[in-house]
Structure formats: structure tokens, C-alpha cells
Amino acid sequence: MSEITHNDEADLRFICFSLGEEEYAIPLLDVREVIAVPEMIHVPFTPKHFCGVTNIRGQVISVLDIRKKFHMPDSQSSEKSVIICEFKDLVIGVLVDSVNAVINPKRSEIAARPVIESKIDPVFITNLYRKGDGVVLFLDIMKALDLDDRKAIDNMKKSA
Amino acid sequence: MNDEEFEKTLRLGFLDEADQIASNMEQHFLDLSEHEFSDDLMNAIFRCAHNLKGSARAVGFSDLAQFVHEIESAFLFFNEKKIVLSENDKDAFFESIDKIKKSCEIYRSDFSAAFDFTTASKRLSSIDRKKSSDQSNLIKNKETTNGFAIFEDDDQSVLSSKPVAQNKSSQDNKPDMYIRVDLSRVEKLINYVGELVILHDVLREQESVTGNQLSKKTFSQLKKVTKEVQDLSMGLRMVPIRPVFQKMQRIVRDIAKELEKDVQLNLEGSQMELDRAVLEKISDPLVHLVRNAIDHGIEKKEEREKKNKSSQASITLKASQQGGKFVIEVVDDGKGIDHEVVYKAAIKKGIINQDAHLSIEEKLNLIFKASFSTKDTVTDISGRGVGMDVVANCVNELSGSVKIQTKIDQGTTIRLSLPQSLAIIAGMIVTVNGSKFVFPITQVYESVKIDEKKTKITSTLGEILLLRGENLPLYRLSLLLNQKPQAELKKQIAIVVRSTKAYCICVDEIVGQAEIVVKQLGREIQNLPGVVGSTILGDGNPALILDADLLIDRVMNHANYYEMLRKVV
Numbered sequence: 001m002s003e004i005t006h007n008d009e010a011d012l013r014f015i016c017f018s019l020g021e022e023e024y025a026i027p028l029l030d031v032r033e034v035i036a037v038p039e040m041i042h043v044p045f046t047p048k049h050f051c052g053v054t055n056i057r058g059q060v061i062s063v064l065d066i067r068k069k070f071h072m073p074d075s076q077s078s079e080k081s082v083i084i085c086e087f088k089d090l091v092i093g094v095l096v097d098s099v100n101a102v103i104n105p106k107r108s109e110i111a112a113r114p115v116i117e118s119k120i121d122p123v124f125i126t127n128l129y130r131k132g133d134g135v136v137l138f139l140d141i142m143k144a145l146d147l148d149d150r151k152a153i154d155n156m157k158k159s160a
Numbered sequence: 161m162n163d164e165e166f167e168k169t170l171r172l173g174f175l176d177e178a179d180q181i182a183s184n185m186e187q188h189f190l191d192l193s194e195h196e197f198s199d200d201l202m203n204a205i206f207r208c209a210h211n212l213k214g215s216a217r218a219v220g221f222s223d224l225a226q227f228v229h230e231i232e233s234a235f236l237f238f239n240e241k242k243i244v245l246s247e248n249d250k251d252a253f254f255e256s257i258d259k260i261k262k263s264c265e266i267y268r269s270d271f272s273a274a275f276d277f278t279t280a281s282k283r284l285s286s287i288d289r290k291k292s293s294d295q296s297n298l299i300k301n302k303e304t305t306n307g308f309a310i311f312e313d314d315d316q317s318v319l320s321s322k323p324v325a326q327n328k329s330s331q332d333n334k335p336d337m338y339i340r341v342d343l344s345r346v347e348k349l350i351n352y353v354g355e356l357v358i359l360h361d362v363l364r365e366q367e368s369v370t371g372n373q374l375s376k377k378t379f380s381q382l383k384k385v386t387k388e389v390q391d392l393s394m395g396l397r398m399v400p401i402r403p404v405f406q407k408m409q410r411i412v413r414d415i416a417k418e419l420e421k422d423v424q425l426n427l428e429g430s431q432m433e434l435d436r437a438v439l440e441k442i443s444d445p446l447v448h449l450v451r452n453a454i455d456h457g458i459e460k461k462e463e464r465e466k467k468n469k470s471s472q473a474s475i476t477l478k479a480s481q482q483g484g485k486f487v488i489e490v491v492d493d494g495k496g497i498d499h500e501v502v503y504k505a506a507i508k509k510g511i512i513n514q515d516a517h518l519s520i521e522e523k524l525n526l527i528f529k530a531s532f533s534t535k536d537t538v539t540d541i542s543g544r545g546v547g548m549d550v551v552a553n554c555v556n557e558l559s560g561s562v563k564i565q566t567k568i569d570q571g572t573t574i575r576l577s578l579p580q581s582l583a584i585i586a587g588m589i590v591t592v593n594g595s596k597f598v599f600p601i602t603q604v605y606e607s608v609k610i611d612e613k614k615t616k617i618t619s620t621l622g623e624i625l626l627l628r629g630e631n632l633p634l635y636r637l638s639l640l641l642n643q644k645p646q647a648e649l650k651k652q653i654a655i656v657v658r659s660t661k662a663y664c665i666c667v668d669e670i671v672g673q674a675e676i677v678v679k680q681l682g683r684e685i686q687n688l689p690g691v692v693g694s695t696i697l698g699d700g701n702p703a704l705i706l707d708a709d710l711l712i713d714r715v716m717n718h719a720n721y722y723e724m725l726r727k728v729v
Contacts, residue, residue, distance in 0.1 A: 041702050042595060044641035045688045053681070053694060053702045058355035060679045060694040060702045090682055 013104045014129075016136055017083065017096040019067050020075055024096075024139045025103065025129070032086040034099050038063075051095055056084065063093035069144065087142055094141060103136070105129050110138075167219075171271055174219045175264050176340065181212045182260045183403065189250055189257075190409050202239045209235060212260070224263055227277040231256050234284040247417075252283050254410070343436070346396045350583065353393045354677050358700050360386050397583055398433040401479050401488075404443050405430045408450050408477060415454045422461060422472045423454055429479035434486045435581040441558060442488065442578065445551040449490045449574055450475065452548065457494030457572055467569055469493065485560075486580045493571040497564065499523040506532060524564045528552035551576075556659075558582070559602045559707075587676040587705065589697065590655070590667040592637045592646060596703045597667075598676060598695060603708045605658040607670055609651075610634075622722055625654055625664050632656065633663040636728075639721055640665070640690070640711045645728045657708045665708055674698070678705065689714045 014025035015034075040052035040063055049068035053060050063082055067075065075097055082093040110127050127138040185208040188201050209232040216225035231253070238245055245253075259280050266273045360383065367379050405427045416423040458473040465471055476491040503523040506512050511529050518526075526532055527548050551574075555562045560578035579585055579602070587598040588607075614626040615634060623634040634654060638646045646652065646668060654664040676695040679702075680686075690711035691704050715721040 039701055041704070043685060043688065043704065044643060044691075046685060050685075053685075053704075055358075055696045055700055055702050058351040058358070058696065060681060060696065062682055062684050090684065092682065092684060 012107065012110075013102055014136075014138065015083065015102050016100040017081070018098050018100060019070065019096060020072050023100065023131075023134060023136045025136045026083070026085065026139050026141055028102055030085050030087060030141070032084045032091070035082050035084065035093075037080050037082055037095065038093075051093075054082075054093065056093075059091065061091055061093050063095055065095045066141075066144075067095070067097070085141055090142075092141075103129070103131070168271075171219045171221075171267070174215050174221070175268055177215060178212060178224075178264045179261065181208050182257050182264070183406070184208050185212075186254065186257050186410060187406055189245075189253055190406075190413070192245055192250065194244065194247065197242045197244050206232070206235060206239055221267060223275040223277065224260065224267070227256075227263075227275070227281065228260065230277070230281045230284055252286075256280050256284060341396075346393075349396070350393050350677070351679075353390050354696065356386060357390055358696060358698070361698055362700070394581070394584060395433075397435050397437070397581065399436050399439055400431050400433050401439060402430040404439060404446060405477055405479070407443070408446065411447060411450055412454065412475060415451055419454060420460070421454060421458050423458060424472050424474045426474060426476040428476060430477075432479040432481060432486070434578070435583060437582045438486070438558060438578055438580070441554055442576070445554045445576070446477075446488070446490070448547040448551055450477075453490055453492040453494065453572070453574075457492040457496075459495050463495075481580070482577075486578045488576045488578065489573055490576075491571065491573045496568040496570055496572055497524060497527070497566045498568060499566075502526050521564075524566065527564075528562070556709075559585070559600050561602070582678060584675055584677055585705075586673060587695070588655070588673050589671040589703065590637070590653075591669045591671060592641070592667050593643050596671060596697060596701070597637070597641075598697075598703050598705045599655065599708060600705065601673060603657050603659065605656045605662075607653055607655050608664075610654050610666065617725075622725060627654075627656065627664070630662075634666055635663065635712060635715060635721075636666045636725070637711075639724050639728075640715060645724065655708070657712075659709050661712075663712060665711070676705070 011027070011029060013028040015028050015031050016023055016025045018024070035056070038054040038056070040054045042052045043050060043062075049065045051063040051065050053062050055061075061084065079098050080095060081097075081099045082095050083099065084091065084093050110129050113122060113125050113128060115122075124140055124144045125137050126140050129136045129138065185205055188205045188208070192198060192201055209228055213225050213228040213232060216222075216228060235253070237243075238249070259277060263273070263275050266275075363379070363382075367375060409425055409427075412423055412425040453475050458475070459467070459469075461471050464473065474493050476489070478487075478489040478491065480487050480489075499520050500523070503512075503518065503526065506523075506526040506529070507514050507516075509532060511526060511532055512518070528551065529549060532548070552562060555576055555578070558578050560576060563575045563577070564572065565575070566572040586601040588601050588604050589596055589598050591597075608627065610625065616624045616626070618624060621633065623636075625632050625634040636646055638644065646666065652666050652668060653670055654666050655670075656662070656664050674697070676697070678693045679695055681688075681691070681694050685691075690706050690708075692707045692710070693705040694702050695705055697703050
């Protein structure tokens with residue numbers, strides 16, 4: 001999704017979290033829950049940013065470190081959280097620094113992604129939103145996974 | 161729900177029902193004796209056809225309804241006159257039932273599909289016309305046409321003219337006692353029950369610290385109920401093997417006829433239940449086994465008579481439960497398999513080396529090799545060969561086993577031993593570098609403490625463990641999993657695997673054995689090499705389920721393992 005296509009105002013809610021100094025947001029409707037960092041079991045043959053699997057009420061769910069994924073430096077932040085995202089055929093945990101707020105921007109406040117320098121491959125960023133002095137980047141987590149993780153694992157299988 | 165959705169649900173419901181009814185009809189036809197007229201069965205068939213026609217009309221599948229009507233009419237002729245159906249007549253009805261099933265399949269993807277049943281209808285009408293001319297000449301054609309006319313116009317008259325049929329329906333309508341439930345809902349329920357069991361364990365720990373007498377009592381009750389709920393919910397996935405066995409009746413009948421052999425199929429234990437997922441996978445291999453038994457195992461009539469065997473051959477399908485395993489046996493009384501012939505054919509085909517020394521069992525097992533099943537060998541040897549590798553693959557996939565017992569001129573028994581459930585398996589929990597992993601217990605032949613003096617490292621073959629005079633390759637689990645290597649072999653345990661090949665896998669510790677609930681991994685980490693699933697252990701943490709053979713296969717074509725091993729030693 002290259003721009004926000006939801007037409008219902010209620011769908012325009014996003015959950016904001018920080019990665020280092022930067023603030024990101026994902027659609028609230030994709031979020032099942034936010035939990036403290038659970039105990040995780042390492043999975044062999046997975047890329048570095050794959051933290052492992054955890055038991056969430058009887059379901060085995062993978063947790064990914066989005067910071068490592070974006071090659072950002074390790075943070076000192078102790079209050080990390082895991083956002084459990086639920087997509088059509090995929091439930092996945094995303095490790096973030098801290099979950100900040102739920103925002104409900106007006107459509108007019110959401111801008112398209114400008115061509116700017118970023119630490120991240122900008123294709124993951126769908127839109128951006130000005131919040132006071134700062135800016136919140138809207139992230140497409142599925143896109144990030146499809147572009148990178150699956151490929152990484154597929155490549156691993158090939159070399160294996 | 162809007163009208164369109166409602167109609168869709170209705171139609172899909174009908175298609176499920178139609179499949180069921182068609183299968184029932186088929187079964188009744190199979191049960192019909194060639195010699196005696198059975199009022200009960202004939203009425204049951206008639207009811208099936210009648211219900212099907214009514215439902216098809218109700219949901220707007222008029223082509224199908226019309227066709228079923230023709231079946232009904234043709235059938236009515238036999239029923240009215242109390243004429244016993246010949247095998248040939250039955251064939252015509254079987255063909256029609258196949259047509260019904262086929263059209264249901266097509267309707268499933270396209271509700272507006274149109275069908276042309278003309279050929280099948282002609283075939284049907286030809287049998288009753290022929291029959292009617294065979295019958296007493298008194299009232300032949302006139303009577304039948306009249307008969308049709310009545311029922312064509314007024315279905316109600318059929319029902320009212322058959323009060324017996326209605327009284328019986330309470331017995332025959334067993335399917336009404338069931339409800340259809342979406343499998344995903346059952347799986348969700350099982351998930352939550354699994355969580356309940358884990359919470360239960362946590363509570364037990366807490367209870368032992370803080371508990372008073374009162375809570376102890378409640379707790380022990382809770383324990384009982386939890387266990388009941390767990391057993392019940394696991395049982396929801398279990399289905400009887402009957403439908404698959406019944407399908408075989410039809411297959412035996414068709415193949416035996418084609419090959420001009422006289423075969424009686426006996427079914428034992430068709431009420432036995434197994435996991436729906438296992439049942440689905442085992443259906444095709446069973447067809448192969450039965451087909452092979454008739455084609456290659458069972459002799460022609462004349463040959464059987466020469467051998468002083470009864471001219472009618474028998475094939476028995478037996479389902480039973482043996483030590484936590486679901487066992488299916490295909491028993492025939494044919495000519496058996498000559499292991500020497502198999503052995504020679506395998507050498508000729510280049511499957512094994514000329515000077516390979518094999519036990520009788522190993523020689524027989526050669527029939528499961530993929531390349532063994534070529535036309536050439538099938539005609540050359542007395543044994544079986546077609547598609548047996550399909551059977552072997554499927555059994556492997558389900559981590560079961562297959563065994564052949566055979567005696568020349570007395571027959572062959574092929575025994576499939578399968579897990580009763582894919583959802584719960586017995587697992588051996590091991591640790592390596594502090595992480596826990598699970599191997600299916602079916603893969604573990606034995607486990608031994610490693611005696612350092614009995615391991616050798618060679619640069620060409622890797623590590624070798626000498627076990628009771630046998631040299632087995634030894635692999636370190638840490639290296640198999642791309643982890644940092646286990647340092648010393650001193651206190652390590654070797655798990656011995658004897659599948660298609662024998663080898664050992666070295667682990668740090670064996671934690672124990674447990675019944676584990678298998679959980680699929682998300683698609684982001686499916687297909688990791690050697691990882692077949694995950695589970696949640698008693699401590700509440702997930703663990704990965706490993707397949708030893710797959711892990712080793714990966715190493716076999718991978719020089720990396722030996723490089724890593726060299727770095728360690």
C-alpha cells in the first residue's frame with residue numbers, strides 16, 4: 001500500500017512505537033496485543049534479527065527484532081515490548097523499544113512518503129504524519145517481511 | 161447474511177450432503193446380494209435417491225435433480241417387481257453414482273454448471289427395458305411405463321405408498337446425529353485446552369507452596385476435569401476408518417472384474433478411529449496396496465485351483481490398535497512374494513550392488529524402492545512393484561513403518577503401523593547447548609552413553625561410534641543445527657537411529673519422554689531444514705520438533721559440516 005486507502009475514519013488509528021530516536025506507527029487493526037518481552041526459544045537456521053519463538057496462550061509465535069532488521073544500533077532501553085501483529089495468514093511478534101500511544105490522525109494530516117535519506121529501505125514506509133515537532137513514519141510490516149525475511153530463509157534453504 | 165450468501169451456504173451444505181448420500185447409496189448397492197432380494201436395502205437405496213432428488217431440486221440444481229429422478233425411475237422398476245439386480249445392472253448404477261459425485265465436485269466450484277447426463281441416462285434406461293422383456297410377457301412394457309408416470313408427477317404418492325420406509329428411517333438416518341464443525345474451530349479449541357493444561361501445571365506448582373486443605377480438594381477435582389476435557393477435545397479430530405475401507409470395496413470389485421479374478425474383500429475393525437489428517441494421507445497408499453494385491457498377489461482362478469486353493473481369493477483389510485499405534489494390515493491369500501526374485505530384479509535394475517548381502521527382510525523391502533516399480537520388473541517377477549514407493553513415502557512422512565510378511569503360495573500381509581494422531585506424538589526431549597529439542601520417539605531406536613574410547617574421528621568419514629561391534633556414523637546435533645559445537649564427547653548421549661540407514665546423533669542430555677501436542681510453525685519459519693514442527697513443553701516454553709533423517713540428509717550433501725567438525729577437533 002503506497003498510501004493510506006482506508007476510507008473509514010475509525011480505521012485511521014495507529015499504534016506508535018519508538019525504535020531508538022525515531023517514531024513509527026502501524027495500523028491498530030493489525031495489532032492483536034502488546035506484551036512485555038516473553039521468554040523466547042532460539043530457532044536454528046534463521047537470520048540474525050529473528051529472536052526466536054514464544055508461547056502465547058498455546059500458540060507458537062515467531063518474534064522478530066525490527067531494530068536488527070533495520071540495522072540500527074542496539075538500544076540501551078530496558079522497557080522493550082513485543083507487538084503481536086495479526087495478518088491474514090500470519091501472526092508475528094515484533095520487538096520494539098517502547099509503545100507510546102494510539103493516534104487517530106485526520107486524513108489530511110497524513111502525507112505521502114517524501115524522497116528523503118533514511119536508515120531504512122524506504123519501501124517499508126507507507127506514509128508519514130507530523131506530530132507536533134516530530135514526525136511519525138507509517139510502517140508496512142508485511143512488506144518488510146515479504147521483501148526480506150522470506151527471501152533470507154529461502155536462500156538459506158537453497159544453500160542448506 | 162444476505163440472500164446470496166444464504167443461498168451459497170445452502171448449496172454448499174447440499175453438496176456435502178449429496179456426497180454422503182451418494183456414498184451411502186454406493187454402499188447399499190455393494191451390500192446387495194446377487195441371489196436374494198432384500199426389501200430393506202432396496203428401500204434404503206430408494207430413500208437415498210429420493211432425498212437426493214428433493215434436495216437437489218430445492219437448491220436449484222435441476223440437471224442433477226432430473227438425472228437422479230431417472231436413476232430413481234430405473235431403480236423403481238427393480239424394486240416394484242422385486243427383481244434381483246445382476247452385476248451388470250449394478251454397474252450401470254455405480255456409473256450413475258460416479259456421475260453424481262463428479263457433478264457435485266463441479267458444482268462446488270461453479271454453481272451454474274450445466275450437465276449432460278444423456279449417455280448415463282441411456283445406459284440406465286437400457287437395463288430396465290432389457291429386464292422388462294426378460295420378465296413374464298404378460299404385462300411388460302405397459303406396466304413399467306405406467307409405474308413411471310405415477311411417480312414422475314407426484315412424488316408424495318411414493319412416500320405414502322411406502323410406509324415401511326418411513327418407519328425405518330430412524331435407524332438409517334444416523335448421520336443426523338452428527339454436526340459438521342469447521343476443522344479450524346476444533347483446532348482452536350485444542351489450542352486453548354493445551355493452554356489450560358499448561359496453566360494447570362503452573363497452578364499445581366503454586367498450590368504446593370501456598371495451598372490449604374480446601375484448595376487441594378478443589379484442585380484434584382480440577383485435575384480430573386481438565387484431563388477429561390483434554391481427552392475429549394483431542395478425540396474430536398478422530399474419525400472412523402470406515403469410509404476409506406468402504407471405498408476399497410468398490411475398488412476391489414472393479415479391479416477384480418477387470419482382471420477376471422474372483423476376490424472377496426473382508427473388512428475388520430472399520431469402526432477404529434484415527435486422526436483425520438492421517439486418514440486423508442493413508443487413503444491413496446491403501447488403494448495402491450489393494451490394487452497390487454489383486455494384480456500381482458492373487459492368481460487367476462485356474463491357477464488357484466491347480467494349487468488346491470479355493471477359487472475365490474480373499475483380501476482382508478484389518479484395522480487395529482497396537483501399543484499406541486494404529487495398525488492397518490492388507491492380507492491376501494495369493495501367491496506370495498519370492499524374495500530371491502525381488503533381489504535379482506533389483507540387481508538387474510541397478511538398485512543394489514551385485515555383491516550386496518541382504519537379509520530376507522531387506523530383500524523384500526526392495527519393492528519399496530522408487531526405481532523398482534518399472535514395467536519390466538513387474539512382468540518379470542512374481543512379486544509386486546507398482547507404486548509401492550508411494551506407500552513407503554507416505555508411511556515415512558507420517559513417521560510410521562511398513563512391514564512385509566509373505567509365504568510362497570500362501571499369501572502376503574503388508575502391515576502399516578501409523579501414529580494414531582498427528583496432533584499428539586510421543587517425543588524424546590533432548591538438550592544441546594542448553595536448548596531443548598524433540599525427536600519423535602519412533603525415530604529413536606535406542607540411546608547410549610558415549611564411551612570416548614569407542615569414537616574415532618576420520619577425515620573422510622567424520623566421526624564414527626563403535627557400538628557392539630558395529631561402526632555407526634556419529635553426528636553432533638549442535639553442528640547439525642549450525643550452533644556452536646558441543647565441546648566434549650565425554651558425558652554425551654548418542655541417540656541411535658535406524659531408518660533407511662543407521663547412524664547416531666550426539667546430544668548433551670536426554671530430558672525425558674512425553675506425549676507432545678504438535679503445533680505448526682508460522683509460514684515465516686516453515687520449511688527450515690530438519691524442523692518439522694513445534695510443541696509447548698511442560699515448562700510452558702516452545703521447543704522445535706526435529707526429524708533426524710532430514711537433518712542428516714542435509715549434511716550428506718553439505719561439506720560445511722565436516723569443515724565445522726574439523727575446527728572442533
